[in-house]
Amino acid sequence: MLKNKYIKFLAFLGVIITCGIGLGKAIQKKSYAASSFELLKLLEVEDELIENLNAYVKELKRKFNLLDKSLLTMKAEQNQMKDDYETYLGNPLNSFRLIHRLHTDWRKWHHYASKANRGELKNIEKAHQMRKRLPTALDLEQACRGIDDLMSCYDLKPGELAAGNLSGYSIPETALSAQDCFAMGEFCLRDRKEDHAEDWFNVTLANFNEDKLLYKVNRFSRFSVHNTWAALLIKNQKISGASYRYGKLPKESENNQLYQWINEEILTKRNCRAIFRQPSRLHCRYNSSTTPFTRIAPLKMEELSTDPYMVIYHDVIYDSEIYWLLNTSKLTLSLVDTGTMSEFRASKDSNILLPQGKVVRTLEERVTDMTGLSMEMSEEFSLINYGLGGHYVLHTDYHNHFNQTRWVRGDRLATVLFYLGDVDSGGATIFPMINVSVTPKKGSAVFWHNLHNSGDMNIKTMHSGCPVIVGSKYVLTKWINELPQMFVTPCIRKNYFPTKNVINNDN
Ligand SMILES: O=C(O)CCC(=O)C(=O)O
Numbered sequence: 001m002l003k004n005k006y007i008k009f010l011a012f013l014g015v016i017i018t019c020g021i022g023l024g025k026a027i028q029k030k031s032y033a034a035s036s037f038e039l040l041k042l043l044e045v046e047d048e049l050i051e052n053l054n055a056y057v058k059e060l061k062r063k064f065n066l067l068d069k070s071l072l073t074m075k076a077e078q079n080q081m082k083d084d085y086e087t088y089l090g091n092p093l094n095s096f097r098l099i100h101r102l103h104t105d106w107r108k109w110h111h112y113a114s115k116a117n118r119g120e121l122k123n124i125e126k127a128h129q130m131r132k133r134l135p136t137a138l139d140l141e142q143a144c145r146g147i148d149d150l151m152s153c154y155d156l157k158p159g160e161l162a163a164g165n166l167s168g169y170s171i172p173e174t175a176l177s178a179q180d181c182f183a184m185g186e187f188c189l190r191d192r193k194e195d196h197a198e199d200w201f202n203v204t205l206a207n208f209n210e211d212k213l214l215y216k217v218n219r220f221s222r223f224s225v226h227n228t229w230a231a232l233l234i235k236n237q238k239i240s241g242a243s244y245r246y247g248k249l250p251k252e253s254e255n256n257q258l259y260q261w262i263n264e265e266i267l268t269k270r271n272c273r274a275i276f277r278q279p280s281r282l283h284c285r286y287n288s289s290t291t292p293f294t295r296i297a298p299l300k301m302e303e304l305s306t307d308p309y310m311v312i313y314h315d316v317i318y319d320s321e322i323y324w325l326l327n328t329s330k331l332t333l334s335l336v337d338t339g340t341m342s343e344f345r346a347s348k349d350s351n352i353l354l355p356q357g358k359v360v361r362t363l364e365e366r367v368t369d370m371t372g373l374s375m376e377m378s379e380e381f382s383l384i385n386y387g388l389g390g391h392y393v394l395h396t397d398y399h400n401h402f403n404q405t406r407w408v409r410g411d412r413l414a415t416v417l418f419y420l421g422d423v424d425s426g427g428a429t430i431f432p433m434i435n436v437s438v439t440p441k442k443g444s445a446v447f448w449h450n451l452h453n454s455g456d457m458n459i460k461t462m463h464s465g466c467p468v469i470v471g472s473k474y475v476l477t478k479w480i481n482e483l484p485q486m487f488v489t490p491c492i493r494k495n496y497f498p499t500k501n502v503i504n505n506d507n
């Protein structure tokens with residue numbers, strides 16, 4: 001009876017969805033949402049799935065019964081032993097059986113309990129096969145769109161639909177679950193109907209049924225809703241609303257890390273768009289004092305910041321060197337073949353060894369002239385090419401105090417970033433905590449210290465490569481390690497030596 005009603009409802013829904021999609025949206029062939037005929041097939045699929053799950057549960061029950069019965073026998077034997085264990089163990093047959101069952105039987109029980117038997121596997125395999133007949137993400141998308149079209153056409157509200165009320169046509173059995181409402185919310189988010197999404201999230205929370213068992217199966221909780229909702233608010237820069245949602249999340253959860261991450265994203269966006277005025281006490285000058293070579297060939301230097309120490313060098317790399325870097329055949333290949341796209345760094349990057357030779361050696365000497373630092377144990381040059389929207393998320397170049405590699409070559413004391421080309425628009429390197437934004441300019445290089453003089457990490461060096469708007473961006477990075485500099489920039493780190501009589505030269 002109920003099933004008949006259900007079929008009628010689905011047919012009704014199918015017609016509505018078909019109409020909705022017909023209003024300008026492309027119909028996907030054989031889409032479940034596109035016709036009531038296809039929807040009927042889904043009922044068969046559901047019948048088969050339930051039958052399959054039922055058979056699987058029967059198998060599990062059989063296993064459970066066997067284990068339960070064996071447990072009773074084991075307990076009986078154990079009780080007999082506990083009554084008088086001396087008599088029990090005095091009998092050599094009992095001692096033999098005790099050793100035997102604990103040596104052999106327990107392994108078998110463990111094996112039996114932990115492995116799926118043939119009957120279980122058969123049902124699991126069947127369920128796996130049936131996945132091909134289940135609705136796809138596209139089907140779900142179309143179903144959501146159908147409901148959404150219906151809502152805008154008849155001015156329906158999420159609360160009414162959630163209660164199974166379709167414009168006066170009310171069927172309580174068809175009420176939507178919290179998870180259904182959440183799926184609608186997520187759809188509206190994807191479809192950029194953010195107000196609708198918030199309405200659906202509200203209804204989701206109102207309809208939430210705290211079923212721990214269900215949570216175990218489908219991992220859906222109130223937190224999922226607060227988290228997605230908060231991410232939406234953060235995206236729209238509604239920070240206080242987002243903080244309220246995040247306040248609902250468990251402390252120390254991964255989600256709070258997400259919050260931090262999204263906050264950093266906002267920081268990055270704000271800074272990528274901003275243009276900063278440099279403080280006037282900083283100067284441009286020729287640097288002729290770092291190494292003897294700079295006395296005869298001074299470098300054009302512009303100060304950007306004193307904490308962290310940061311300068312730009314202009315015209316510090318020759319066109320011929322840039323040409324070599326970008327056209328070495330090995331490098332060109334790697335830019336194409338080992339290109340990586342990640343959320344972290346959308347770039348084709350090559351950490352491959354540049355062919356060692358004159359250019360690389362000369363560039364390393366140049367870095368020493370610019371920084372006064374030794375290139376011993378420094379990392380290989382890293383060449384990065386950013387394409388469409390290419391960016392590097394907010395990060396610091398240092399590792400951290402506790403990283404094992406720090407004890408081999410030390411942490412990354414300083415970074416030198418060469419710009420190998422101009423970028424038509426976007427692509428600045430930004431340091432949001434000190435309001436510094438460096439526009440890529442062919443031939444220039446920015447140099448900064450990642451660590452304080454004490455060796456502590458300087459959080460103000462946090463930086464990011466903003467997305468490229470027009471053009472492409474090539475940078476060459478050199479991370480300079482700390483340990484080989486001990487005689488160049490001698491300083492004694494706070495707590496570096498564990499003994500009491502430390503000369504603390506920290507400044
Ligand atoms: O491309 C940029 O502007 C930043 C690159 C960077 O931060 C790095 O290589 O560590």
Ligand SMILES: [Fe+2]
Pocket residue numbers: 395396397463
């Ligand atoms: Fe970096």
